[in-house]
Amino acid sequence: MSKNFPIHELVIKNFRGIRHFEFNKFRRITFIGGVNGTSKTTILEAIFFLMNRKSLGLLNVTATQRGLTPNLALMGTILFHNGDRNQKIEVISKSHSDSSKILLTYYKNDPRPNIARTINDPRTGLTTRLGEECWSAEAYRNNQLTDKLYFVPMDSDFIVHPEKQSHDDIPIATFVSKATSFSPQEIAAAFTEVVKERRRGELIRAMKIVNPDITNIEIMHYGTEPVIHAALSSENLIPINALGEGARLLFLAALHVCLKAGGVLLIDEIDGSFHFSKLREIWSGLFSLCCKYDWQIIAVTHSRESVMSAFAAAGDIEKEQDFCYMRLERDGENLLQTLYDNDDLGLSEKNEWEIR
Template sequence: MKFKKLSINNFRGVKKLEIDGLKNVNIILGKNNSSKTSILEAIFLLVGSLNPEILLRINQFRKLSFNEQDDFRLVFNNLKFDENIIIEGNQDADTHKILEIRPTSQNKNFTQNKKTINAEDLKELDFDSHPDDLSINQLTFLSKYKEKHSKEKTVESKLLFRNGQFNSEIGNIRTALSERAVFLTQSLDMSVNLEKELEDLIVSKQIDLVIEALNIVDENIKDITFGRNRLIYIDVGMTRMIPINLMGDGVRRMLVVILSIYNAKGGIVVIDEIENGIYFSTLNKLWRSILVTANKCNTQVFITTHNYETIKSLKECLSNLDSSFDDTNLFKENIKVFTIRKLNDGNHKSYPFNYSELENAINEDLELR
């Protein structure tokens, strides 16, 4: 499923946000603390809504950890359980996917609300009508999906904290709409198993597709394989192959991006702060690789950045597409930039820019973030 519209409510720092007119490659632009990463997390949760353990994973991406049940608040807007989290993605009017996360209380004996009140408890007056203990130790995930010419279906899953540990209960996924999403964090440390992804392509004899994409970055790359101790080696035309670790973090990051897009064919890849670890002079080539690979693999990509130079490099990449591309207009039509801003009422708003609008804004030196 490729999303054309996204709606996020009550998740992390996002009280309410709608993004309409999504394309194949979408760039989420905004200043620091504009909830760009939260948008990527919401997309990741929505695509993987049948697996409640993803909630633990996105906290791990931020180097956070759930140590007690009250940590469930970390994913709710303003750290409050007042409203459910609702994330919706629409492909069209008749095809959509919705994730609703409800905070609930649950224990083994279903006696949590029973309470014995002694006279001693009444000595201290309390003028608050709210119960003293609203112990939220379970999140219920309702994954709702509807395809054209079919009824809406709902799969219920649960994430429960009890006795110091988490337990998940995954609903019936046999009849569910399931896609694949890959989350690439700023550091990539926990995002993807590079060796496993590369091995799958080598075994399936599809590594040439990756080399073709990497040639946009470095035309000297001839081959990629494994050496001693499972170290990745790259052939750049010298007498010996070079370990990827000697080629710099930029090459490794670009390889991870390209591999992820290939391995998520028909699914979604989200990339946080794409410019991290990439030299500005290489960004133009990286954009080309992403555009070509995403189009070839039918993968929808969401990318965040707060760097104006990164957006300028995108504009330059699109402006300078040469005759080696079959249809330059196709790439320009399949990309969209969205500036995210927080309003005074606490809601967020997206401001879309197609290629022509992006080009004009940069030429006029307008502030896009």
């Protein structure tokens, strides 16, 4: 069983629908299921926040997932458990050799002695006096403070004021869901780096799972806007996004795994974008790619077919010992966990147990 992946254990406190959650049996490939309202997506969001703590990742992803604008006042009611901003949000992860933690704190009418009462707005170059409220995000690596940021409201928007920044190289996380959106420039820049690393072939092989006619992937420009196209055996060039939602999501996942080794791929219910007959092959392709480039996969699903297809796919590449499935149930504010290992999943398939 592989142990070289970023998240073995996870603790989440006071974040969205989670008052307190702990799980210490993550594998390289972990699937999470459960009925609506059991905070499955919230777990992915917490991991994304932790792994992308040098950016606005949490605000942007949480807002995008729900069609909202990342406004501090609005997000405060969403991010803090039961809207109680008096409690700090805390997310902690541990691997076999490393630990990471992030704290999100809300300040109101606080003297904040450690930061200046005025800061420069980089967008306007003007000096602005701080209002009566702000948030801080403190990141720790192996119990040492590495980064500290302040999120400061500015009219209907906000800016980020860094108090402490490090060059700490932490594993990255990519969040892929039906709501995921990257700018054409971001996608083109990532694709260009993948081509430079001579990994375009990996992307093409992944995309052939959803469309066997794809022979190449390349960038075309429409004015100043870059658009990624798939070349088909018919010699037509079709934008990747025009090949369907499944093709778009698979491309985003494979692109980011090929971009940089050693990260965490967070997948939120994308299986509904694929025909059930393709699920095993898609999971097998993604698992192989993640193992090659040393990525961990944590995926949320409502589909028994998806779980069993993923379990079979792990066996196809001889990684069944690296696969587990966790089912969540809610008992008031408590999240109850049922862990299914290889034997359990085998019996579930044989006896058609309900595991969703």
